[in-house]
Amino acid sequence: MSEHKNPAIIGDLPSSQKGKSGSKKERQGTNVTGGRFYAKLAWTGIRNNRRFYLPYILTCAGMVAMYYIISYLTTSPILGQMKGGGVMTSILMLGCGVVFVFSLIFLFYTNSFLTKRRKKEFGLYNILGMGKRSLSWILCWESLIISVLSMIMGLFTGILLSKLAELVMINILRIESDFILSISLQAVVDTTKQFMIIFILLLLNMLYQVWNSNPMELLHSEQEGEKPPKVNWLFALVGIVVLAIAYYLAVSLEDPVQALLIFFVAVIMVIMATYLLFIAGSVALCRLLQKNKRYYYKANHFVSVSSMGYRMKRNGASLASICILCTMVLVMLMSTSCLYIGMEDSLRERYPRNIMFDISGNDTDVSDSEYARELRGLVEESAKEHGETVENVLDYSVVDFAGYGAEDKMYLSLNEERGFEIGSTWQMFVISLDDYNRLAGTKETLSDGEALCYVSKVVYPHDTITLEDGGQAKTWKIKKQVEKFMENGVDSMQVMPSMYIIVPDVGEALAPWLDEVKESGSMLMQKHWCYGVDVDCDDEKQEIIFNGMSEKVQALTERMTEENGGTSPYGYGCECVAAERAGFYELYGGLFFLGIMLGLVFILAAVLMMYYKQISEGYEDQARFEIMQKVGMTKKQIRKSINSQVLTVFFLPLLAAVVHLAFAFPLVYKMLILFGFVNLKLLIIVTGICVLVFAMFYTLVYQITSKAYYSIVSSL
Amino acid sequence: MSLLEVSHVKKIYTTRFGGNKVEALKNVTFSVEEGESIAIMGESGSGKTTLLNILAALDKPTGGKVLLDGQDLAKIKESAIANFRRDHLGFVFQEFNLLDTFSLEDNIYLPLVLAGNGYAQMKARLEPIAAQLGITELLKKYPYEVSGGQKQRAAVARALITNPRLILADEPTGALDSRATDELLKLFGAINMAGQTILMVTHSVKAASHAGRVLFIKDGEVYHQIYRGDSSYEQMYQKISDTLTVLTTGGERA
Numbered sequence: 001m002s003e004h005k006n007p008a009i010i011g012d013l014p015s016s017q018k019g020k021s022g023s024k025k026e027r028q029g030t031n032v033t034g035g036r037f038y039a040k041l042a043w044t045g046i047r048n049n050r051r052f053y054l055p056y057i058l059t060c061a062g063m064v065a066m067y068y069i070i071s072y073l074t075t076s077p078i079l080g081q082m083k084g085g086g087v088m089t090s091i092l093m094l095g096c097g098v099v100f101v102f103s104l105i106f107l108f109y110t111n112s113f114l115t116k117r118r119k120k121e122f123g124l125y126n127i128l129g130m131g132k133r134s135l136s137w138i139l140c141w142e143s144l145i146i147s148v149l150s151m152i153m154g155l156f157t158g159i160l161l162s163k164l165a166e167l168v169m170i171n172i173l174r175i176e177s178d179f180i181l182s183i184s185l186q187a188v189v190d191t192t193k194q195f196m197i198i199f200i201l202l203l204l205n206m207l208y209q210v211w212n213s214n215p216m217e218l219l220h221s222e223q224e225g226e227k228p229p230k231v232n233w234l235f236a237l238v239g240i241v242v243l244a245i246a247y248y249l250a251v252s253l254e255d256p257v258q259a260l261l262i263f264f265v266a267v268i269m270v271i272m273a274t275y276l277l278f279i280a281g282s283v284a285l286c287r288l289l290q291k292n293k294r295y296y297y298k299a300n301h302f303v304s305v306s307s308m309g310y311r312m313k314r315n316g317a318s319l320a321s322i323c324i325l326c327t328m329v330l331v332m333l334m335s336t337s338c339l340y341i342g343m344e345d346s347l348r349e350r351y352p353r354n355i356m357f358d359i360s361g362n363d364t365d366v367s368d369s370e371y372a373r374e375l376r377g378l379v380e381e382s383a384k385e386h387g388e389t390v391e392n393v394l395d396y397s398v399v400d401f402a403g404y405g406a407e408d409k410m411y412l413s414l415n416e417e418r419g420f421e422i423g424s425t426w427q428m429f430v431i432s433l434d435d436y437n438r439l440a441g442t443k444e445t446l447s448d449g450e451a452l453c454y455v456s457k458v459v460y461p462h463d464t465i466t467l468e469d470g471g472q473a474k475t476w477k478i479k480k481q482v483e484k485f486m487e488n489g490v491d492s493m494q495v496m497p498s499m500y501i502i503v504p505d506v507g508e509a510l511a512p513w514l515d516e517v518k519e520s521g522s523m524l525m526q527k528h529w530c531y532g533v534d535v536d537c538d539d540e541k542q543e544i545i546f547n548g549m550s551e552k553v554q555a556l557t558e559r560m561t562e563e564n565g566g567t568s569p570y571g572y573g574c575e576c577v578a579a580e581r582a583g584f585y586e587l588y589g590g591l592f593f594l595g596i597m598l599g600l601v602f603i604l605a606a607v608l609m610m611y612y613k614q615i616s617e618g619y620e621d622q623a624r625f626e627i628m629q630k631v632g633m634t635k636k637q638i639r640k641s642i643n644s645q646v647l648t649v650f651f652l653p654l655l656a657a658v659v660h661l662a663f664a665f666p667l668v669y670k671m672l673i674l675f676g677f678v679n680l681k682l683l684i685i686v687t688g689i690c691v692l693v694f695a696m697f698y699t700l701v702y703q704i705t706s707k708a709y710y711s712i713v714s715s716l
Numbered sequence: 717m718s719l720l721e722v723s724h725v726k727k728i729y730t731t732r733f734g735g736n737k738v739e740a741l742k743n744v745t746f747s748v749e750e751g752e753s754i755a756i757m758g759e760s761g762s763g764k765t766t767l768l769n770i771l772a773a774l775d776k777p778t779g780g781k782v783l784l785d786g787q788d789l790a791k792i793k794e795s796a797i798a799n800f801r802r803d804h805l806g807f808v809f810q811e812f813n814l815l816d817t818f819s820l821e822d823n824i825y826l827p828l829v830l831a832g833n834g835y836a837q838m839k840a841r842l843e844p845i846a847a848q849l850g851i852t853e854l855l856k857k858y859p860y861e862v863s864g865g866q867k868q869r870a871a872v873a874r875a876l877i878t879n880p881r882l883i884l885a886d887e888p889t890g891a892l893d894s895r896a897t898d899e900l901l902k903l904f905g906a907i908n909m910a911g912q913t914i915l916m917v918t919h920s921v922k923a924a925s926h927a928g929r930v931l932f933i934k935d936g937e938v939y940h941q942i943y944r945g946d947s948s949y950e951q952m953y954q955k956i957s958d959t960l961t962v963l964t965t966g967g968e969r970a
Contacts, residue, residue: 302822632802
């Protein structure tokens with residue numbers, strides 16, 4: 001491109017401030033060189049405003065790089081080779097979409113900031129006789145230069161970092177791979193296409209703005225809007241109320257199933273309230289402080305309070321955006337890293353033992369049958385064949401069925417169809433007191449009509465429990481609700497709450513209904529015999545042992561079926577955690593990885609927004625502080641006042657984000673429960689670390705940008 | 717003793733890359749008595765603004781002395797200088813220099829608030845001044861809502877409210893239309909009659925013709941001065957015009 005070929009000419013170009021004579025000189029060249037002249041003007045414009053353009057180009061490049069990396073990973077051959085790499089691929093594609101939409105919105109925001117700065121220059125060109133057509137040419141060149149620069153830089157960084165990202169991903173997903181630096185052409189093309197769309201939209205927007213304004217407007221556009229902020233009490237009030245409701249919703253929620261739904265409502269409400277409070281609430285607060293004359297007319301407060309009102313009026317929206325971005329980053333980081341770190345717990349929750357057998361059948365009592373005895377033997381035998389012994393044997397019987405809860409009654413659905421309403425549907429388990437005492441290591445006793453009870457996910461507030469169906473009902477008095485006594489894979493898989501009823505004799509407790517299903521062959525209520533063991537060896541060996549076991553058990557089941565005259569009395573299922581682990585790592589690891597990537601994108605955005613805020617504030621404050629100095633404010637007072645204002649503006653979003661996070665915490669916890677995550681302590685620690693790391697990063701950014709701010713303000 | 721004594725003040729600027737030295741003030745000597753009203757005139761580049769900056773303690777002279785109430789401005793410590801300026805000097809600028817984030821009232825209070833005064837005290841002080849300047853009705857308005865003349869009157873109120881020893885005015889009528897200029901000069905006259913010392917730097921013959929004494933600066937020196945004596949504004953105007961003509965055509969000293 002021409003502007004790169006001839007640096008000598010570029011160097012000689014006048015700056016925009018002295019643009020008057022320069023433009024005239026340049027204009028003579030128009031007839032001769034045409035496009036090249038516009039290109040030069042565009043390049044000068046960018047160079048002279050590099051304080052604004054450099055971070056903008058860097059951000060564009062950052063977004064491009066991020067997009068390329070994610071899009072590269074979706075095409076990565078490693079994922080293709082991976083067992084069930086599909087989950088990760090679709091998670092990453094989702095990430096691509098998010099980055100694209102976010103880049104679009106965010107680049108529009110920053111671009112409008114830049115355009116506002118450049119308008120004065122364009123107004124000058126316009127007055128000097130440059131038509132709108134020519135201005136458009138300059139804009140086109142400018143966009144071209146910026147987009148090409150940021151695409152090249154972005155793709156370059158993206159390609160360099162993509163291998164790093166891939167290594168991180170491989171590590172997170174625990175897969176093995178060789179190290180080859182490769183470039184995905186498809187990802188390059190895809191990235192280029194997507195960002196070209198964004199850049200073209202940005203250009204169209206700028207052209208629209210230039211075509212729709214007259215030179216005087218262009219010249220004065222920077223000084224627009226210095227009216228004192230109007231207080232919108234209604235908005236401020238609505239903001240407080242909405243925020244209070246959202247917080248209340250988040251904190252008061254009991255049911256994790258609802259958490260998912262409420263979460264979205266609460267998120268939208270919080271976003272709305274944040275904007276209202278930052279825009280209207282902050283101004284209202286400043287006004288209230290101003291009305292308090294004893295507070296207001298103090299040397300420390302006087303200047304700060306009055307200019308804060310203006311500052312918030314101008315910056316409320318972007319500060320709110322920063323706040324929301326911060327909250328998003330924090331929630332995302334904390335939840336995905338918790339899921340990832342707590343994954344082994346969740347796995348154990350879902351698969352209580354390394355190898356699990358689940359035999360169902362209503363005809364007889366399975367655990368005492370010939371079949372069960374033989375199966376136990378086969379399992380031990382298979383382990384021995386590979387030189388391992390089984391340990392931590394889990395061996396119990398349970399009857400499960402669905403219940404439709406209404407107050408203290410559970411309606412079974414053996415006869416009538418009942419509507420499936422999330423929230424009122426329960427997974428019911430009935431287990432014998434003997435099994436319970438054995439598993440939990442307790443010596444509980446129950447008298448007639450009494451039961452022990454364990455409820456997961458929700459709170460059950462009643463003292464009795466009644467089962468009812470087909471005109472029959474049974475009621476137990478709940479002697480006490482017990483702590484969790486054993487893991488059950490079924491419970492952690494479902495979003496419904498579960499209830500365990502522990503009674504002395506399961507057969508007697510459910511007698512009428514068990515007889516009914518035995519006769520009808522219905523699967524709506526089933527007796528299960530669960531048998532699980534741990535083997536202490538690595539995943540690969542576990543799988544081999546498991547395969548041996550399941551072959552033998554399969555053979556056994558077939559024999560039993562033959563003996564029974566062709567129909568199997570038992571349903572039979574088995575699973576091995578080793579075989580499932582990869583899938584878990586893929587899902588949770590994928591989410592974690594995406595959390596980190598998007599976190600980076602959002603942080604990048606927040607940083608740039610803050611930087612621009614500081615710079616533009618700096619220019620506006622410069623004149624103000626000059627006056628204050630003349631009127632008799634000491635340098636020290638000025639510095640103090642600047643400090644307090646900048647600090648407030650800067651850390652307000654972070655503070656609000658942390659408060660949001662604190663209130664979102666119970667909600668996030670309940671949602672994580674749905675993913676089988678129950679380790680509250682870990683969640684608190686991880687959240688703390690996330691906030692700490694983020695705050696440190698934030699402070700670092702503050703120090704860098706406030707330097708830029710001071711250098712502008714203190715040039716007086 | 718005079719209120720302000722300027723003796724042999726000299727100011728040399730060195731350009732950034734060394735070498736070139738520009739002598740803005742060569743040797744300025746004059747004094748201001750309490751209650752006087754003085755205008756300093758001169759062409760652009762004659763050193764007027766440099767002189768004013770030195771009087772305001774915003775800049776330090778290369779040589780010579782400035783004494784305000786017998787106190788050497790150059791000897792005031794850097795940390796105390798802002799306070800000194802606030803307590804002893806009042807400023808009126810061409811561009812008003814009102815802060816647009818404050819209402820007129822708050823703009824006027826600014827120096828007092830910085831000095832740590834209470835609201836009731838400030839209000840009591842403001843009332844007579846606002847009445848004198850005719851801005852009582854405007855106090856709650858913001859700078860963008862009022863005219864240039866009104867802004868300048870608020871700026872004068874801000875300068876007066878600290879009861880300064882000396883008011884320094886830099887082209888106070890420069891940004892005003894002729895009606896507002898007349899009003900402001902009348903106000904300056906009234907304030908001066910009440911005993912306030914005023915020192916004004918100006919281009920405007922009209923503004924200068926209201927002063928009790930006019931100093932002319934040329935090439936960094938006091939070139940000439942005119943006392944009003946018993947002259948009317950018109951006669952004063954004529955005298956100043958004549959002097960300026962001599963000054964610009966480079967004639968012999970009058």
